[in-house]
Amino acid sequence: MDKIIRKSLLYKSGVEYGDYTINHVIGCSHGCNFPCYAFMLSKRFGRVKSYEEWLKPKIVSNSLEILDKEILKLKDKISFVHLSFMTDPFMMGHPEVAKLSLDIIEKLNRNGIKVTTLTKGLYPDALLNKTNYDIDNEYGITLVSLDENFKKLYESYSSNYKDRIESLKKLHNAGFKTWVSIEPYPTPNIVNQDLKDILNEISFVDKIVFGRLNYNKKVSEYLWYKEFYNYCSDIVIKFCEQHNIMYHIKDGTITGDAPYIVAGYKKDTCELFFTNKKVVSIKH
Ligand code: SF4
Numbered sequence: 001m002d003k004i005i006r007k008s009l010l011y012k013s014g015v016e017y018g019d020y021t022i023n024h025v026i027g028c029s030h031g032c033n034f035p036c037y038a039f040m041l042s043k044r045f046g047r048v049k050s051y052e053e054w055l056k057p058k059i060v061s062n063s064l065e066i067l068d069k070e071i072l073k074l075k076d077k078i079s080f081v082h083l084s085f086m087t088d089p090f091m092m093g094h095p096e097v098a099k100l101s102l103d104i105i106e107k108l109n110r111n112g113i114k115v116t117t118l119t120k121g122l123y124p125d126a127l128l129n130k131t132n133y134d135i136d137n138e139y140g141i142t143l144v145s146l147d148e149n150f151k152k153l154y155e156s157y158s159s160n161y162k163d164r165i166e167s168l169k170k171l172h173n174a175g176f177k178t179w180v181s182i183e184p185y186p187t188p189n190i191v192n193q194d195l196k197d198i199l200n201e202i203s204f205v206d207k208i209v210f211g212r213l214n215y216n217k218k219v220s221e222y223l224w225y226k227e228f229y230n231y232c233s234d235i236v237i238k239f240c241e242q243h244n245i246m247y248h249i250k251d252g253t254i255t256g257d258a259p260y261i262v263a264g265y266k267k268d269t270c271e272l273f274f275t276n277k278k279v280v281s282i283k284h
Pocket of ligand 1: 028030032036037038039086120155
């Protein structure tokens with residue numbers, strides 16, 4: 001695996017639910033086609049030249065040394081560190097990445113710094129060791145579908161959905177805090193699915209983040225996308241309230257200028273039902 005050297009690692013994130021973050025790898029073998037915002041940004045800033053290069057991650061080999069120095073400087077300012085907004089800390093097929101992620105989490109925890117993580121890969125069993133890893137850490141997975149055909153098209157190199165959920169459940173069963181990012185959630189013209197099926201699979205988690213799909217023209221091609229995202233946000237909020245789960249709906253997902261209100265979505269026929277509109281159903 002290719003390696004690079006960096007001068008700094010920890011930085012304050014601008015993401016709405018982030019604090020400090022670490023990107024100890026450039027690139028990601030999952031190669032998602034939603035598209036991947038991290039890839040788009042990395043390409044724009046010249047960190048990678050192509051999608052093919054993005055698929056071959058490079059590890060920051062001096063991560064732990066930099067971290068020693070930066071923790072000393074920043075410790076009092078950090079409330080938690082997120083791994084990662086610009087790569088996947090437990091990407092499939094790269095045990096070196098997982099090993100470095102584990103070492104980073106352990107180092108931060110030993111310095112009293114809590115860690116949150118997010119992956120489309122699988123969590124290693126090593127994390128179940130409560131001596132090495134802080135019980136307050138929050139482990140998350142991204143899960144926007146249960147449809148393996150959709151996965152083949154949009155995140156073909158990530159872990160399969162069933163295994164991903166199971167690896168998170170293991171951490172939950174061991175007493176760790178868990179969360180799911182249902183983002184970027186696709187519209188029905190991209191995949192015909194029932195959001196409630198996804199929610200029911202992850203009802204054990206402590207927190208759910210929900211957000212719309214951006215940077216994909218298929219979303220706005222779906223005539224009722226604003227109504228659809230308002231409807232889905234409402235479903236997430238109600239589900240979380242019923243199951244005592246914390247939630248965060250990402251900015252821009254709920255919009256006030258959607259002319260109609262959706263009362264229901266029928267997966268079998270791919271129909272949206274409106275409450276305040278004469279048209280009862282719209283087929284795509
Ligand atoms: S897992 Fe995340 S960082 Fe990796 S390609 Fe997919 S969206 Fe991008």
